[in-house]
Amino acid sequence: AQKITQTQPGMFVQEKEAVTLDCTYDTSDQSYGLFWYKQPSSGEMIFLIYQGSYDEQNATEGRYSLNFQKARKSANLVISASQLGDSAMYFCAMREANAGNNRKLIWGLGTSLAVNP
Amino acid sequence: EPEVTQTPSHQVTQMGQEVILRCVPISNHLYFYWYRQILGQKVEFLVSFYNNEISEKSEIFDDQFSVERPDGSNFTLKIRSTKLEDSAMYFCASSEATGVYYGYTFGSGTRLTVV
Numbered sequence: 001a002q003k004i005t006q007t008q009p010g011m012f013v014q015e016k017e018a019v020t021l022d023c024t025y026d027t028s029d030q031s032y033g034l035f036w037y038k039q040p041s042s043g044e045m046i047f048l049i050y051q052g053s054y055d056e057q058n059a060t061e062g063r064y065s066l067n068f069q070k071a072r073k074s075a076n077l078v079i080s081a082s083q084l085g086d087s088a089m090y091f092c093a094m095r096e097a098n099a100g101n102n103r104k105l106i107w108g109l110g111t112s113l114a115v116n117p
Numbered sequence: 118e119p120e121v122t123q124t125p126s127h128q129v130t131q132m133g134q135e136v137i138l139r140c141v142p143i144s145n146h147l148y149f150y151w152y153r154q155i156l157g158q159k160v161e162f163l164v165s166f167y168n169n170e171i172s173e174k175s176e177i178f179d180d181q182f183s184v185e186r187p188d189g190s191n192f193t194l195k196i197r198s199t200k201l202e203d204s205a206m207y208f209c210a211s212s213e214a215t216g217v218y219y220g221y222t223f224g225s226g227t228r229l230t231v232v
Binding site: 033035042043044045046050091095104106107108109110 | 150152158159160161162165173206208210219220221222223224225226228
């Protein structure tokens, strides 16, 4: 079973508008961390934002915010005021407390976001 | 801001050849990882490394692959007898700790093409 599900293979948004990228996850751990990464066409993986399972407030980092709904096991990324440079692949990932000593990241398939001028 | 450095950025190799992908993790990080991303597919965990030994490896990481930290700074991934299906982006990452709230810092990746 997929542990991280990103149901939107591709999304389009108009420049300056907000966009929400969906992520649902599956875990039986009480302690886990959720991460979003951006991968532009150049290929590098850029950390955007994280949310801890015990954090009561939604994480925010500049134009990025995470809409964390623990009961629904969703961790959607919201990008406000989209810019052309936001066009990229976006990956949701999870790190579980009981996933072995090194707690590797488990990844979704990603969402390709295109920002239109 | 500290970076994870990967070299080369691109490598083209003939099938059957050996390649070594190099990484310099962030100096105070203790945990090191290799991930692979085949074009258009999800990111896959290969191996994690701590205290100069492999701490976890995936089913992908078979005898064709090896890792080492030869000099206390570099962290290398060796792929022996490369196959066409080894063509992928390979990411090195390091982490200060393994608490769930600790993210990774990724390198820019090495795009390996096997021809």
